[in-house]
Each structure stands twice: as structure tokens, then as C-alpha cells.
Amino acid sequence: MVITVIMAIMTGGMSLGQTFPSVNAFATGQAAAYKMFETMKCKPSIDAYDTRGITLENTQGDIELKDVYFIYPARPEVQIFAGFSLFVPSGTTAALVGQSGSGKSTDISLLERLYDPEAEEVLIDGIDLKKLQLRWMRKKIGLVSQEPILFATSIKENLAYGKENASKQE
Structure with a gap:
């Protein structure tokens, strides 16, 4: 009985020793998740989906x-x-x-x-x-930026990416 208890304690101790590297990874993941969720909670000052504002009939482009x-x-x-x-x-x-x-x-x-x-x-x-x-x-x-990034698709689809429903001519 004493030998069984000693073996159980040794096996438990070895198992605990093997979990410590994983505990560090979990702590790192938890910290990263916290930062990610805080970023997701942020309300941007510029709302890309806001439909308010004026639209111009003709733009010159100055x-x-x-x-x-x-x-x-x-x-x-x-x-x-x-x-x-x-x-x-x-x-x-x-x-x-x-x-x-x-x-x-x-x-x-x-x-x-x-x-x-x-x-x-x-x-x-x-x-x-x-x-x-x-x-x-x-x-x-x-816009074609100084470091254009192409997506894994055809050239046509890359060119049309910025404009939904672009015609073939466009």
C-alpha cells in the first residue's frame, strides 16, 4: 500500500512537471486573447459603414x-x-x-x-x-500602393477587387 502511494505521488509529480511549459503557453495565449478582445471592443472614430454625408454628382478631382x-x-x-x-x-x-x-x-x-x-x-x-x-x-x-499585394486568384479578380460589380470593360 505504501509503495502504491509513493508510486502515485511520483507519477503525479512527473505529470505536474510536464504541464508547467504548457501553463506558460496558456498564460501567453490568455494575454494575447485579452488584447484581441480589447481591440475588438474599440469603436473606431471613422466608421466605414456610416451612410451619412454628402455625395457629389460630379467630381473634378482637385x-x-x-x-x-x-x-x-x-x-x-x-x-x-x-x-x-x-x-x-x-x-x-x-x-x-x-x-x-x-x-x-x-x-x-x-x-x-x-x-x-x-x-x-x-x-x-x-x-x-x-x-x-x-x-x-x-x-x-x-490606388496602387508602393507594395501591391495580390490575392490568390485571377488577375481580373484582383483588378476588380476594389470595386464590387465592376463591368468587364472597367
Whole structure:
């Protein structure tokens, strides 16, 4: 009987010893899940599904960033723009050139209204983007980013990805 108890204690101790590496993995998973659920609870300041806002019958396409100040929410210690202005008239081609981190992609993110500037405004045809219906406005913008990512499908489907119900001609 004593030998059985000793063997049971030894077997239990070895089993407990083998579970400790798994306990660490469970703790890491629990911490990651907490962060994920907190992120899911966040209400974005820019609602992509909001149907409020104006839509324009005709757009010319003049783009203007007017004295823009911007800081990424995830990096509040780094000022990206401090009074940046840019005007691109409709029908012209513009190239944004600069070192990494100088704000080239940030310009596009502000134009697509993935972010709102801290101060001043981003305009299309003289109208503040915040006044336009976001879904309508994003359908009017075509973008090929500096690092295009293709999805595992045909070229046609990749090209049509950004516009639902695109015609064959489009």
C-alpha cells in the first residue's frame, strides 16, 4: 500500500512537471486573447459603414491637404506632419518623393480617410472629406500602393477587387 502511494505521488509529480511549459503557453495565449478582445471592443472614430454625408454628382478631382498636422495614434511621440500643405490639381500627375518615414504613405492614408488629421483639413474639390459619405468617396479613389499585394486568384479578380460589380470593360 505504501509503495502504491509513493508510486502515485511520483507519477503525479512527473505529470505536474510536464504541464508547467504548457501553463506558460496558456498564460501567453490568455494575454494575447485579452488584447484581441480589447481591440475588438474599440469603436473606431471613422466608421466605414456610416451612410451619412454628402455625395457629389460630379467630381473634378482637385486634392488639397491644407496646413495638416498629424500624429499616428499608435505613436503619439512622433509628429508626422506639422503644417503640411499640398495641392494636386485634377488631371495632373504628382510624385511624392522622400526618405522612409517622411509621410508619403500617410498622405494617401489621410486622403482615403483611414485617419483624420489632428488639425486643419483634407479636401477634394474644396470639400472637407469629413463631410463626404465615406463609402462613396472611397469608391471614387483608385490606388496602387508602393507594395501591391495580390490575392490568390485571377488577375481580373484582383483588378476588380476594389470595386464590387465592376463591368468587364472597367
